[in-house]
Amino acid sequence: MDSDLEEHLRAAFRDKLRLLLTVPARDAATLLPSTRVLLKRREVAEVGQALQSRREEFRRRMERLAQRREQLARREEEQRDVVLKYDAFLQERARAAAQGAEAARLHRELEGLLQHRERLARRLRSLRRFGDYLRDALAGMGQFQDVPAMLVHFGVLAEARAALAQEAEAGQERLAQGRARLQRYQEEMSTELLGTKGELAQLHMRLEAARQDVLQWESCWAHVQSTATQKTLLLGQIKLAVLNLFQLCTAQLRIPMDVALEDTEAQLDMLLLCMQGLTDICA
Template identity: 70%
Template sequence: ATLLPSTRVLLKRREVAEVERELQSQRQEFQQRMQRLAQRRQQLARRQEQHRDAVLRFESFLKAVAARRERALRREDEERARAAAERAEAARLQRELEQLQQHRERLARRLRSLRPFGDYLRDVLARMGQFQDVPAMLVHFGVLMGVRAALAREAEAEQELLAQGRAQLQRHRQDISTQLLGTRNELARLHARLEAARQEVLHWESCWTHIQSTAIQKTLLLGEIKLAVLNLFQQTTAQLRIPTDTAQDTKAQLDMV
């Protein structure tokens, strides 16, 4: 049968209403699911936060335990080091005590060995009668020993000054001896130079005498030659009857002859 348009519209509206109701139901269910999911997320976030807090508290606890353990170990090491130091100090004090006891025993033995000297000093004090007690007498003798030591130091200083003076005098003598030796050497060298100069003067005087003698001999020989040439020239001019005033020097006379 054919439905009327109005009936179809009603049917469509009914279908649309059913679809809308179903969609609304699905929306509500989806919203409920989203709410439950959001609640679960919140719960999960709270659980994660709680877990994170628990982890942080546990880590803090572990750190605190480690710090306490480290402090305990440090205190134990310090106590051990302190105990070792105390044992070492006790051992050192024990050694010092033993050394002091040994020193005390040595002093006691020395005191016993010096007791006769004490008796001797008291005997000397009684015999001298100048001092009130032994310490005063020892002070007096100490002063005397100090004066003696000072005099000894002064004497030693004077001896040292004397030795320095002797050494300086010896050096001065050596310097003078060295200077005299140098002067003597210089005089010997100058004397040798003077003697050499004298020998050279004698040599040149001998040479000069020889030169003068040779010059005189040559002058005499030249005079004799001139005289012989003149005689020969005069004889020649006399024989040849040549005037004698034609040649005045010896060379011209010799040429004419």
């Protein structure tokens, strides 16, 4: 701040000197030296007064700034006190709210405990007749010392019954699993039996078709055998006729029989030659 004021005063002094230096030459020449000295002194006095007024103004401004700083410091301190008091108030309020919430929770817990005690009391009243019944049963049985011993005995019996029931349930489950496996096996066997029946029906159909084919082939074979027999008989008749003709021709023409009796082809050739010879003779 002091450097700014000094710079401002220097600028004002330079402005004053610039004004003095810009005085017209004819005015400076016409003035007396004493007058010029007075003018210079007056200018210096004016500059000094201006500097003094600026310093006074700067001092007042600094005082106002100091007062402002003090006021700001006091206000900051007051605000800090207010904030601290407000924080303390909030903390106290939070503690009070927490205590109120804790009190409400304890009150609810107390109400719950009272309700639970009331339920237990009602249950005790409802179970009292069972206690009387157990004491009467204990007196009637005469084999237990007190009710807890009797309850322990019946507890053991109940556990044994539960174990037997569990074993029975496990047996029922195993039985159900066995039945399920048997059912699946029966279904598989039924499916396989149906498939086997289908295959058997197909085989039966193939057997019937084979039988029909056998009958057809047997009929064909019988027909072939019958035809072969007829052809054989006809062939025998033809051979016999050829032999008769051959013997007749050779006897009539007195040709020596140098052909075997079974050689029908040679006999036919001989007959053909004889017939050609007769044809030539007749021609």
